[in-house]
Amino acid sequence: MQTASVLQGRENQIHRKGATPFAIDCNKDSLAGAVSQRACVFCGSRVVLYPIADAVHLVHGPIGCAVYTWDIRGALSSGPELHRLSFSTDLQELDVIFGGEKKLHAALIELIDRHHPKAAFVYSTCIVGLIGDDLEAVCRTVTAEKGIPVLPVMSEGFKGNKREGYQAACRAMARLVGTGDTAGISRHSINILGDFNLAGEIWLIRDYFRRMGVEVVANITGDGRVDDIRRAHGASLNVVQCSGATMDLATMMQQEYGIPSVRVSYFGVEDMAEALYTVAAFFADPEMMERARAIVREELEHLLPELQRYKAVLQGKKAAIYVGGAFKAFSLVKAFRLIGMEVVMVGSQTGTAEDYQELQQITDEGTIIVDDSNPLELSAFLQEKEVDVFVGGVKERPIAYKLGVAFCDHNHERKEMLAGFAGMLNFAREVHDSVMSPVWQFVPRRCKEQ
């Protein structure tokens, strides 16, 4: 076996629980040459804003940035689908020399006239940051000309990692918040932040809240609408999932409008139930709490016997997790436990010190915790820990498959609903169907074992 030694400069981004007192480096620039699984600032902004379905999303830059993010998320819309089109200014050499502002202006006018969006987001890319186009000025001009908000997203790829991209997206959305009419919004109202309606998940979550008697003002951003975001400041509470991506917006709204926020996750039974209870507790309404309990009871009655069947088969199998944001990892650790599985490795692209602290608290002894990993480390961990199933995104999938390890897609483009109570069952089924497939008997890893 070719051993994947850890690169100098990355040793402190890997921790084995129990071996030493907990310490991990994170939130660092990726090491050159390490083949990080991370993307860039632009990617962070693009994924957060992507699901806003009635806005034009114009990538101001060369064609690559736009074309690699065309229809990249399985973020569903109940109405318009402008978000599924890939718009670009496709900058050419002459634009780079003479500046792209005129082209950007013309492109915006053209697209707004063609599609009549409720707003336009203009994403800055590396090259735009270098040639110094004044995005603010162009957006201001077009806002005046067309009468819709045209918002610059300062997402130059080189200005950090995905995390900075989330912030840039939140800053752009913050300019929308507060510009709409809040009349008629219930006291028992929330905004859902950090669910992107992959495979229709936000519809499920909204339905739980509806049954509790809670009004959802704005989806931020799954199945998102510009006008809803404009009146989001009328809600009483921000319910934030995927805190890395949208917590900044919640913080801005707290400062500007005094709206408090709570952090939740909709993945796994425990976290899903906890999310409903947290919201009910916030409104301090005993009836609402009772309704939340009733929902959980009702859902679990159906779910637990089904899960039991999967647990019987999966008991004792080993899982590895590598995801973008750490919040998903917390829930996945618990979800695996619920179906009798043991998490032996967990990592994320952009976790914070607090995230990793929490991870090491909820994981078992010996679990590998890793920040900003790469294919060589990940494949070495999969082999060392004899993992049965790996959970991750598109870039992790071939690592697992090449080594003959089962895989569960927990990525942007997945078509399976994994959130909510129903999602937990899908998750268990997907893990089961991959782990128990007959194909593994033929892969070299298993053949050698025999």
Add this chain to the structure above:
Amino acid sequence: MTTMPSYTSTTNACKLCKPLGASLAFRGIEGTVPFLHGSQGCATYMRRYIISHFNEPIDIASSSLGEKHAIYGGAANLKLGLRNVTGKYAPQLIGVATTCLTETIGDDVRRIIAEYEAEFHRGPDQPRIVSVSTPSYGGTHMEGFHAAVQAVVEQLTQPVAAHAGVNLLPGFVSAADLRYLKDLLTDFGLPCTLLPDYSETLDGEAASDYPLLPAGGTPLTAIGAMGGARITIECGATLPDKSAGTSLQRLYGTPLCRLGLPIGIRETDRLMAKLAELSGRAVPERHRAARGRLVDAMVDGHKYLSGKRAVVFGEEDLVVGLTAFLAEIGVKPVLCASGGKSGRFREAVAAVLAGLPVALPEVVEDVDFFDIEDKARGLAVDLLVGHSKGYTFARKEGLPLVRVGFPIHDRMGGQRLLHLGYHGAQALFDTVVNTLIAKKQDDSAVGYTYM
């Protein structure tokens, strides 16, 4: 032909960026790690895009530049990245492609690499390093692909004694196509250097260990000796004036023969004729018989295809080949479209259609899917032929899409699609005719179980 796009904005582009093409080409060289000098996102996005087609790992390293490098230059990170890749992957070659960022800040990559090599004692245990300039704003993935192949040839060959080998530069074709070409030259008894060759590196076997450097790829020793080959065959009907083939010709006097991609009967005949001439052998039995079966099948199926109208889109060279093939089997290509802009597209389409009883289709370059849909309107189209990004259009119009080329992100096995030679034409023929037969059957009010 007008090269001005009809609109200022681009919607759903029908092209990819230059460094992606370079990364794919580098991946086709034995023991090579592709390396993008730029911000981390470029490498990650391209890996993701390539993985979704090949379902294979592809490690593309990055110099992961940040804000301070954009201001002060990326030399230090490039060197650190090269050192880390060398330490971790122990490659034979690192293929460095630039990006918008590093081209615009003006990093002199060749100088930085020379400094790096001086510093780290270029020697047998150190990888060779090739660099290519690929700013995304200066062309499509095809320009990047060809530029990388050319850079490899220019930077890794040296004068050698003449030998009997044939250089085959196939262009951007599938892994199955590359395997086919290698078999074909073997069948003719011709020793061959195929560049690039990602037939194994991007379509590998199940493994027990993570393939740091997957098996396969054009060997560096073979590349080094390309100047001594008896001929270079370079495929592509819209190749630029200067390419790897012309570089070999200029540097070593290696004769150059340019042919279109061997798609369909007539373009394959041309390649077979050339190989027969070079080898002094008749077309091998396997291929002669495949041609015969293909013609037999074309006769059997011609009535299901006659007069059907197709839109063909994708890379220019591929579209030219497919257009020729479709016209041969009786399908009318009515619109040929590409995001590329070689300036040779229309001329090349006209050339491959010469002598066939078909009108010249509308041929448009530098277009996106908004333009393609626009132009297809009113053309009474029956069929789309192109990569999977045409699905949005196909679904909207209720048209069948025959998936070919790259990327194929919504089906399995894009890397195993065979387009080339008589065998490839047979596979394409069966797919095209069955797609139309199925459409008619599915749309039929009564349903039937014979054709």
